[in-house]
Amino acid sequence: MKDAILEKPPLELEFEQALPYLPAGEVSWVERLRKRSFERFTQSGFPSEQTPGWKFFPASKIEETSWKLFEFPINARAADLRLSSLLAKENFFSLCFLNGYYLPDLKGSRSEGFIAASLAALLKNNPERFENFWGHRPVGSLGAFEALNGSLFQDGAAIVLPQGFSSLNPIHLFFLNHPLNHAAMTHPLNLIALGPRSKAVIVQEYAGQAGVCLNNTVTEIFLDEGAQLDLIILEREGAGSFHLGSIAVHQASNSRFSVSSIFLGESSSRQEISVELQGENAECQINGLYRPSASQSKNIKTTITHFKPNTRSVELYKGILDGQGKAAFEGLIAVKPEAQKTDASLHNKNLILSEEAQVHTSPEFKIEADDVRCKHGSAIGQMDLGALFYLKSRGLGDKEAREALIYAFQSEIISAISLESVRTAILSLLSQKSGLGDFSHEP
Amino acid sequence: MLEIKNLCAKIGDKQILKGINLTVKAGEVHAIMGPNGSGKSTLSYILAGREGYEVTDGQVLYEGKDLLSMPTEVRSREGVFLAFQYPVEIHGVTNKYFLKAAVNAKLKHQGKTEMSAGQFLSFVKEKAKTVEMDEALLSRQVNAGFSGGEKKRNEILQMAALEPKLAILDETDSGLDIDALKIVSHGINVMRNPQRSFLVITHYQRLLDYVVPDFVHVLSDGRIIRSGGKELAYQLEKEGYAWAKEEFAGLKG
Known part of the structure; x- marks a missing residue:
């Protein structure tokens, strides 16, 4: 003691x-x-x-x-x-x-x-x-x-x-x-x-x-x-x-x-x-992708504060969770009284691939101005069975169809990466992660 | 080609199909008409292999093989194609990725060499031309933001690329204006040949003006209650489904 x-x-x-x-x-x-x-x-x-x-x-x-x-x-x-x-x-x-x-x-x-x-x-x-x-x-x-x-x-x-x-x-x-x-x-x-x-x-x-x-x-x-x-x-x-x-x-x-x-x-x-x-007129675009699998955990917290009029923010995080992976997303957009004509959007979407994965999502707005445009939303979902059936009905095997849908889910984030060489390198890493084949190469 | 024998199926506790019998030979076009809720879409989904249906009795033979025991993707690779009533939007995957994967899955299944990206592009552009589709569709994401007509045209393009032996068209005419209907019908007609069969499911006779069937069947309450030639479609259009139902009830009674 x-x-x-x-x-x-x-x-x-x-x-x-x-x-x-x-x-x-x-x-x-x-x-x-x-x-x-x-x-x-x-x-x-x-x-x-x-x-x-x-x-x-x-x-x-x-x-x-x-x-x-x-x-x-x-x-x-x-x-x-x-x-x-x-x-x-x-x-x-x-x-x-x-x-x-x-x-x-x-x-x-x-x-x-x-x-x-x-x-x-x-x-x-x-x-x-x-x-x-x-x-x-x-x-x-x-x-x-x-x-x-x-x-x-x-x-x-x-x-x-x-x-x-x-x-x-x-x-x-x-x-x-x-x-x-x-x-x-x-x-x-x-x-x-x-x-x-x-x-x-x-x-x-x-x-x-x-x-x-x-x-x-x-x-x-x-x-x-x-x-x-x-x-x-x-x-x-x-x-x-x-x-x-x-x-x-x-x-x-x-x-x-x-x-x-x-x-x-x-x-x-x-x-x-x-x-x-x-x-005034400042703008930001915040995109992110997290893919915890095994027992990894990913935690994201973002705060965007609009202090001045005519400021814009667009935020989108996507998560793909497998195994016992865990992720938590907390996003806050604060709009101060002076920040009229603010345009802000905040979204978090999650695709859960296993029964043991866990995700927590909380997008939030604190708005103190009255003339603003703000949207937010979050989604947690599993593989879309209708889409899976559609792909399989065209001859894609179960694994291939799932990979195609994972690729599709993350593509919104990947396509926003401005440098082509980095985009290609990240796509190839992602392919390795999900065993993805053909879909990462444009015919 | 296709033999459906006493097919009975339910979703949950609800019996939808109550003993369907239908034989489709190679090269024939069969139209299945019927009121809403008669089981038309259920029949097409069961043939294509959608989960969620329980087949309680009967069997389906496709080229002499048990169709219902095949996984969905194998049915497709063996030549069964379903044109969806509501094609699914897949954001983030382009039509050509998707179609190339589909065509190559079929070629691989047949033990043939898969197509390279270049070969596939010329192949699919040619197909688009045959069915008079704008090849710009190929570079767009699968059905994403497509109008109703574009989605249906995309289904026909996929059918052309996959060259099925049995094509099931589920309400392909619904939501189409007259111009789109003509394009879609043309796509179907150019694909008609003595080896390929069609099952055209529709609510209205309108499509059958353009795609003239060899046989027309009336599906009502999970059963085929009447079969005939193309003139049956006109009679239904004029007199509605009620008389067919009554007649069937009379036959049974």
Whole structure:
């Protein structure tokens, strides 16, 4: 009993020990941010499956595990790492991270006219530049894992586009985890800041082998007036790992944000997206697909807040659940009093393939303006027997007919992915997942 | 080709078919007419292999084989085709994916070489031409957002591509305007040949002006109560189904 009182929680010990070695420790605002974030984490504590918005996510398993930060992978090379990517292409501007650490890329193309680099390096050399973004971060509103990320982040990507700059080639952020023989964690922190009327396509790919590891990523996105960002996220981390991806988007007037998130990993994963439409005519499109099978769990929580008039949001998440897979979707659209003429839609559709799969869905609106157009809906269904009969009556076998209907169900999300090479790669992954054959190839 | 003997079937506790007897020879076109609820669609679904029906008595022989013991997809690959009254919309799969999978499933079943994407495209475009269908239909998602007429035309296109031996057309004329009816009928007529049989299920005589049947049967309350030539359809149109029912009751009584 006495020991239990004296013993500090393992994460607190880990934080104290790591603090002097974490990047930009000598920069006072960074150190302050880390400490304030950790206080926030201690204050909020870990969520449980009963915490609203955390259903089915095994947060208590994370709490019970003694985590150590990954150490810097000394001998790793970005060129080798890139081979593990399923999305990398010659024309992509790739930043590779192993266990959360950026690996300098010798072959790498140089970013010209914009910044795309390791956040740790930039913070060290040019901390003032980032103080605007994070120096006064309101940590009080951060969730437990975001606060943990704010205290322990080792590295991440910083992408900053100046006014009017259009990035011709997609920017690819590749995060690969090699789990160790002990429970290891990483907390990547990414910054994406697009200047007025600039444009970018960014692909985030999260991969990893099976093993106990925790990838707790935060991506903070600032879109200035008229900026356009197209974000594609593929999560395919290994069994036994935990993936948390939090995305906070701040949109100025006339900016456009679209994201397609594809969760295919064998991990337990959670995504939290918060979009603030802070300027008139800002719009966002949020799409996602999750496919838990075996005993995997996927948890999605999104909040879109319309602050200003004439803002638009379209959101659609689809889930396909097999085995003992579990998924929870909670979507909230908030329309503030000033946000007249808001146009918003929020939908979640689920296809359940097995008797033991479970899904929880809750789309919600909080509307404080009176002249708005808002629609929402959710659906949970099984394979449509009428459609199955139709396909079989044309000669398709039972398995083939089911695969065709699964393909059909997810196609709405896949076809919205703007980069053809990424779309093809994801389709082929999906085919492997469901044993799909012919349908992924257009005759 | 098809021999239906004393077919009785029910859904749940409701007896729908009460002893159907019908023989269709190769090359013949049989029309089955009858009022709503007489069991016309049930008959077509049972022949095509839809689940949810319990066959309580009788048997169906197709080319001498027990049709009812074949899985749905095998019936199709063996040459049975059902044109649906309400074709199903499948968003996300294009017609050509779907048809290629269907045609290749049949070829594989017959031990033939499957078609490549290129071969299939020329094959199906040719078929579309034969039945005078717009080949633009091929690139659209299966029935998704199609008008009633387009859906029925799509069924005929599928029939043309699958080249069945026995085609069952379930109320293919319902919901069609006169132009669409002509196109659909033309599609059926060009496919008539001495080896292919048709079972045309319809509520109205109108379709039979264009697709002239060899035999007409009246289905009422789960039984065929009268059979005759094409002139029977005109009589039904003029006098309604009541007289046929009364006559049948008189025969029984």
